[in-house]
Amino acid sequence: MSTPNQAPQPPPAERSARFLCVPNLSEGRRDDLIDQLVLASRDPEVRLLDRTSDPDHNRTVLTLLGSADGLVRSITALVHAAFDRLDLRLHQGVHPRLGVVDVVPFVPLAGVSMRDAVQLARRLAAQLADAAPVFLYERAAPRPERRELAAHRRGGLPKLIERMRDGSWPPDHGAATVDPARGVLVIGARGPLIAFNVDLDAADPAAARRIASRIRQSAPGGLRGVKALGLALPTRGVSQVSMNVVDPSATSLLRIVERIREEARREGVELLASELIGLMPEQAALGALSEALGLPGLGLDKIVEHHLAATPARATGE
Amino acid sequence: MSTPNQAPQPPPAERSARFLCVPNLSEGRRDDLIDQLVLASRDPEVRLLDRTSDPDHNRTVLTLLGSADGLVRSITALVHAAFDRLDLRLHQGVHPRLGVVDVVPFVPLAGVSMRDAVQLARRLAAQLADAAPVFLYERAAPRPERRELAAHRRGGLPKLIERMRDGSWPPDHGAATVDPARGVLVIGARGPLIAFNVDLDAADPAAARRIASRIRQSAPGGLRGVKALGLALPTRGVSQVSMNVVDPSATSLLRIVERIREEARREGVELLASELIGLMPEQAALGALSEALGLPGLGLDKIVEHHLAATPARATGE
Missing domain, CATH: 3.30.70.670 (Formiminotransferase, C-terminal subdomain)
Structure with a gap:
């Protein structure tokens, strides 16, 4: 009911949070290694929202929220840590993959556009070009035939290496030579998924x-x-x-x-x-619930805890 | 990922928010009148989370979040505004009711106990005793037979007045005489509903x-x-x-x-x-969704927007 005139000054990570970044790592079994990778990705302008690992997929998906600068720092450090610690040749898992850091999609949130996310993906791609061949996908792809992740994955890494060698599918950044321990990087910009x-x-x-x-x-x-x-x-x-x-x-x-x-x-x-x-996304959760209950117009504002979480009181540990 | 050392100082309304209060008003048709009542309930330590009116029920349910002091001030002002502007004798609606301010339940949230909510309900009841007879229900009821709201409502206001007159159901606070324009107040403490x-x-x-x-x-x-x-x-x-x-x-x-x-x-x-x-409550929404999708362990932390709302950045309008 009240609207404070003097809004509190948010901490850096929150002030600059603008993108989600959802790196997929080809390691889902060794918790100690995953811990080290997560640690490497830490940055004052980045917050880890979720970490999900699966031993059969042998894959870990991180969900990071942060600023453009923070995420470039965070993902660069994450990629180098993964290159130091993981070896794609030893990887066994049911999920398709092309690299130890398999895909790195950026998702624009409120206040930034898809164009900003594309720019961010390309900036990261250029920065990592010395470490591995980089392919751009979805909205960051330079040409329509490169949009689908599946187009890059077709036939797996061996076939991609062949296509790089014969010049039919050159990387968007970096040399066309692959360190088989690292694989390649596929970086993109997309909507929520x-x-x-x-x-x-x-x-x-x-x-x-x-x-x-x-x-x-x-x-x-x-x-x-x-x-x-x-x-x-x-x-x-x-x-x-x-x-x-x-x-x-x-x-x-x-x-x-x-x-x-x-x-x-x-x-x-x-x-x-x-x-x-x-x-x-909220809309997906509440959309499915609305449908299940026949309850139209259900938003997060109808959830008690949403209003409590929104109060800075919780962040202060009060 | 980052934990700020210097947490921002939250504004008063948030710092002290501890209880939900869900007053039910016997007016759900005249928006201008409802606006006036909502306005009367404003307080720097109280936030209006929801307002739902229905013309057939002829009822408005407000959901307020606030401190004990803020809610006592807010509800006291709301009750007096309702007594000034509404007349129970003119009320027509399908929902049972005993007063123009029909029920006022308090719900304890994190950091306070049900005992605190009971104390708050009784404090408000004592404060409003001069304005109307007050009955206490649910956890604030002095005796088990007074717990159920339905026990107070049985037979509606005419029967309650009879029971007050014959001494079998005296009010918990205030005189046993009813202004038929106002009706009575039923104040309580309960868990989420x-x-x-x-x-x-x-x-x-x-x-x-x-x-x-x-x-x-x-x-x-x-x-x-x-x-x-x-x-x-x-x-x-x-x-x-x-x-x-x-x-x-x-x-x-x-x-x-x-x-x-x-x-x-x-x-x-x-x-x-x-x-x-x-x-x-979150648990009810996500519990139903979990059940519908066969998706165990679904919490608000799995919703993107929850993390965005939790950042003070939004409150600053940045």
């Missing part, structure tokens, strides 16, 4: 693969804005429909789960649980 | 009443922690199952909607939409 997985009660990934192939946007009758892969998760003895949901306003998470449930029923397998990798 | 309504595509409230009678906790096979009434909403030509959900961990909002859908199918009526009056 939800990494969302649904586990199936079947060790054999065949059903998960068929379901993924039927629900992905590119399939006839597929779900708009959904990219999907079917994978085995041997550690847990289950399989997974692993997804990137790039447009939750076109297809809600609830609709996705319902569709996978229908498809799974036809396959004779059961859904076990869903999983969120990293964060999701 | 979700006021949640589901509209049905039937103007006749008979089905809504039967559904309410079957799903409420007190019915055999009823839903734990759910209080329910069936009402007609003539303005919209529909009927409503109007609920207080006092334990969303026992019965999630999703389960409630599913149960009402089953019951409605038996009645041959359709669900139209749900409605939240005021706020809901």
Whole structure:
């Protein structure tokens, strides 16, 4: 009700927070190593919002919030730490990858534009060109055929190295020679994306693969804005429909789960649980909840704790 | 990632925010009058989080966040403004009520206890005793038989006046004489509660009443922690199952909607939409979403915007 005239001066990390950056690291098993990488990424203008690791994917996804300068420092240090400590040749995991730091997408938040995020991606790419070949993807890609991450990944690192050698797919920054321990860097700018997985009660990934192939946007009758892969998760003895949901306003998470449930029923397998990798936008969470409850116009402002968290009192530890 | 050493000094309203207060006003039609009441409730140590009015209920629910002192000042001013401007004798609405300011519950938040909320309710009750008879309910009630709001409401204001006259139900504060324009005040302390309504595509409230009678906790096979009434909403030509959900961990909002859908199918009526009056706790929103998506361990920290709102940067308008 009151609007303070004298707003408190925010600390540097908060004052300058403008982008999300979601580096994907090809290491999801050795916690001590992941700890070291996270430590390397620390910066006064960057805040770690989430860290999710999976042993079967053998992958860690960090969600960082920060300023352009802070994120360039943070990711540069993270990449060098990963190059020092990880070796792609030893990596085993079900998730596709091209480097020990596999993809580094920037997402513009309130107050900055996609153009700013593209500029930031290209600035980081230029800065890291001496360390590894760098490819730019999504909105940061110089040409439409380079937009899709899948276009860079096609055939995996061996095929990418071939395409670099024959000159058909030169890196956007750096030399066309690959240190096989490091792999390449793929840096981009994109809108928010939800990494969302649904586990199936079947060790054999065949059903998960068929379901993924039927629900992905590119399939006839597929779900708009959904990219999907079917994978085995041997550690847990289950399989997974692993997804990137790039447009939750076109297809809600609830609709996705319902569709996978229908498809799974036809396959004779059961859904076990869903999983969120990293964060999701408010609109996606509350959109799915609104749909499930038939409750229109549900925003974060309708959640008690949102108002408490918004008070600086909590940040002071009061 | 960074932890500022020099935390900013929060403004008074935030520093002292400790309780939610959810006054229910018996006026939901005349926006100008409601504006005046909201204005009267302003206080530097109180923040208005939500204001929801309904013309059929003819009721407005305010959700205030503030300090004990701030809320006593705010509600005292609100009650006097309501007594000046509203007349219970002219009130027409489908929602039960006993006064122009019908109920004033306090909810303790982090850092304060239920005992503090009880103390606050009794302090406000003593302060308002000269203005109207005051009854204490829920945790602030002096005796178990006075806990349930329904016990005070039984038979409406006419029956309460009779019970006051015959000495069987004396007010907890103030004289046993009622100004019929004002009615009485019912003040209490309670845990979080979700006021949640589901509209049905039937103007006749008979089905809504039967559904309410079957799903409420007190019915055999009823839903734990759910209080329910069936009402007609003539303005919209529909009927409503109007609920207080006092334990969303026992019965999630999703389960409630599913149960009402089953019951409605038996009645041959359709669900139209749900409605939240005021706020809901994070756990209720994310619990229902977790259930709908099969996504365990979903917290507000998984929502991007939650982290942005938590940064003081937004409060400064930067």
